[in-house]
Amino acid sequence: MTAASRGAPAHQYEPLACKSCLYTTDHPLGLVLDADGLCSGCRIHEEKDRLDWDARWKRLEALVSPYRVASGKTYDCIVPVTGGNDSYYIVHLVKERLGLNPLLVTYNKYFNTPLGIRNLANLRIRFNCDILTQNVNPVSVRKITRTTLREFGSIYWPCLAGQTVFPVQTAVRYRIPLIIWGAHQGLEQVGMFSHEHEVEMTRRYRKDHDLMGYEADDLLSIFDTLSEDDIWQYRYPDDASLHGVGVRGIYLGNYVRWDPKAQHEAMVARHDYQGARFERTFDTYDHVDCFNFMGLHDHIKWLKHGYSKVTDHACREIRHRRLTRQHALAMVKHYEGQPVPDTDLFCEWLGMQAEGLAQVLDAHRGSRVWRRLDDRTWVRQREAASNAECSEPAPAAIAGIERELRFEATHSRYQEQARRYIVIGKGFPD
């Protein structure tokens, strides 16, 4: 008996799929299809080949010009960084092309890989920048993680909250009004805005999308396990403080034709950024600083939404025309079912048994995605696109596609060190 013949669920819901990329109208950030069956993310991506990027760069130069500090006694702007993602390219644009003097800020997420610590240290040395690190005490971080995991199935709330609030708090505290971010996720993935809207950082987007609808004070009022002492470090500055300093956060992706793969390759060649191979995606550059983003956090995305980060990477590569739709489906099919690495490190860090973690995660499986057959067995409500449209790819076929794509990785995220979180990274070399 197949899963389908056990009886269809009462609410049969069919999301619509984009004809070009692999996203559907189920995307958690929201996505619409046009009359041609193309999604808003693909349509907005077309702007990258249409806009006059020289003219947009000049708009950026004019925008940042009033923030240059003539005295040289303070910083021109704040740049949030990590030991992964687009950090090198952002600092490259800000310091080497715009000629600004940034204060780098980084939030310690505790799940640091040795490679991430190495990349971050190399970043500040190469670019000769000052850096501020926020270390929230580990007792509170664990308490919040336990609560957000149990209540809404997120192990990453403190990381996302810290990364998005510490730069804003620093802007207020140091009276540095301008914060410069990389690309806007809502624009890049689902075309929530046009590049020409030049959207800026908002508290609202942070709460609704980055933080899954919960700001720090919401955690306090809803869940009685947390106290004021635990959450105050994650509190967004109030409007009076923000307006008093004139804080604004801009996105470089509105002024530069954003292409993470090309940008990372340039930073590998020019500034010795280092990537690493992952178990669950082909991209070797994005999240090398974290043990969990491409591991347990990615697995949770799969349980909640029915797709994982490899789909995001595949969609991006389709849009940049480096991957055909058929090859993208094969990559997704190959990677999304891979085992989840390093969950033992997370359980040890949080003081939780693997069995307990599995139970909590089952409670947060998306009801549109999964149906429970018995205690241990779940089936998908409907076939994933990669199953419906693509047969099981042979390892040689995957290797061939990857050779053509050329995501390089010469290093390991463990850096020949023990496989453990670098809770506080001192630097590299020490």
Ligand SMILES: [Zn+2]
């Ligand atoms: Zn699309």
